[in-house]
Amino acid sequence: MQQEEIWDVDAAQRYDTPGTGMFAPEVLGPTVDRLAELAGGGRALEFAIGTGRVAVPLAERGVPVTGIELSPPMITRLRTKADEATIPVIVGDMATAVAPGEYEVVYLVFNTLSNLLTQAEQVACFRNAARHLSPGGRFVIELWVPELRKLPPGQQAMVWNCEPGYIGLDTYDVLRQQVVSHHFTFDESRQAQLYRSPHRYIWPAELDLMAQLAGLELETRHADWSGSDFTAESRSHVSVYRVQRDQAAVGGLTS
Template sequence: MTARKKFGDPALFGEEWADDYDEKTTLDPAPAVEFLADLAGRGRALELAVGTGRVALPLAARGVRVEGVEGSDRMVRRLREKPGGTAIPVVVGDMADVPAEGPFALVYLVFNTLFNLIDADRQADCFRNVARVLDEDGAFVVETYVPDPSFFDRGQRVETLAVTEDSATIEVYRFDLAAQRFHSQKITFDADGVHLRPHAERYCWPSELDLMAARAGLRLDRRFADWSGRPFGADSTGHVSVYRPAR
């Protein structure tokens, strides 16, 4: 029996979620692709945590030379099964290390994936290593949610996700408020037994990401509430931030 991945393992998310990731992810990638294609121009682009290619494939179809880094072999296999998937070079490894040869005109991390790095030091490593492979005029784009303190009130949370005639799915969270980290399990009870899907994140506020960027030699160039370019404000629940070399 293969040992189960542990929290903090770069492959954990992909190994647990790859089989039905595309079916469970309903977000339209088109706005992100439009935004990223404009930034990449004719240069090379690198997607960290490229996954099944939800963004990379349509971006490549726009003529952008996309490469990827992915922690999970299973995710990469799903990418390779799709039309055009074999044409995207992918390195299997820890995205915090950015194991790719630059320079890149664009490096990007979408859909909260930066938070899958559950240690502050590794998040900082990611910024520093992105700066290492970024073109002097390049852009590093990060999309994440803005943490909502009410979500992790009292350090734990239980949600009912689905109830049918023969199954029930809940999600349970345990928060470490000092570390800004949570561990969760999505648990399904059905006739076949109990099914577990673990997940962990270290969440950050935008100002903390700006500090990591500054320490890596990057500066915030622009920040929007979403891919459409809506202004970011105090009531924004998410952000798309564009960082560039400070030099």
């Protein structure tokens, strides 16, 4: 399944959940606070900007934000919140599309890097981020930690969330480092709806190597946007990569 097929009109219409889930103030507030701090008064570029969950409040904080987004329906949804002059958006793939100018921070949140399904595409995404960064700029990634320790030998699926009206489970292909997330929603009837999305999971160490290939180095890694310590038990991380000093000295990467 192609990403264009996943992020269609239906997905865009159900994406926003104001005040709850990833739109909850306790989730979104620390995200915007940290990104505004890292931007330091400079410009920000969001890969896979979507409907503007992060970009809109970040722009409201006075940070000039530009976006790259593959899905026209998601951009249409964003345009109900902010016009092109406020948040310009380039239509294209975050691994290859180019936005004009340089940025103090490029960011990619909520596990979206895993939407790129090959290692080569993920490496290209890092290089694309580095291409857009000003000397000393930062690339920020929010990503989940693969939970293979919870997958018993011989079992391919794991339930990761179960609550009234919703069950989330992942099926793993450990040979190809692929996972498909299955989201089941249901009510009191006998019917249920299924939404699926494919991903390529990435270990933090592999992520760090991708950064090195792009001329970036790990600056900080925390378990969340509030700066909690990253430990062996952390289920996700926020990693900040910075343009390597020798690259910054020559004005950054050109390839």
